[in-house]
Amino acid sequence: xxxxxxxxxxxxxxxxxxxxxxxxxxxxxxxxxxxxxxxxxxxxxxxxxxxxxxxxxxxxxxxx
Numbered sequence: 001x002x003x004x005x006x007x008x009x010x011x012x013x014x015x016x017x018x019x020x021x022x023x024x025x026x027x028x029x030x031x032x033x034x035x036x037x038x039x040x041x042x043x044x045x046x047x048x049x050x051x052x053x054x055x056x057x058x059x060x061x062x063x064x
Contacts, residue, residue: 019044 022028028035032048 019028027033027049028044028046030046030048030052032051034045034047036043
């Protein structure tokens with residue numbers, strides 16, 4: 001259980017650090033991606049981008 005929590009935490013940390021770089025590639029501008037500001041902070045929910053990344057990861061996994 002601890003291994004999964006650490007893995008999820010590290011994945012979220014890497015994604016948070018990589019978000020500005022990924023925005024230059026077009027991630028976050030798809031229909032279904034939500035970006036809003038509350039109390040001076042920007043929150044980003046990449047729902048459509050996540051689905052696309054999951055599909056690509058699944059395809060890579062099936063090919064390997």
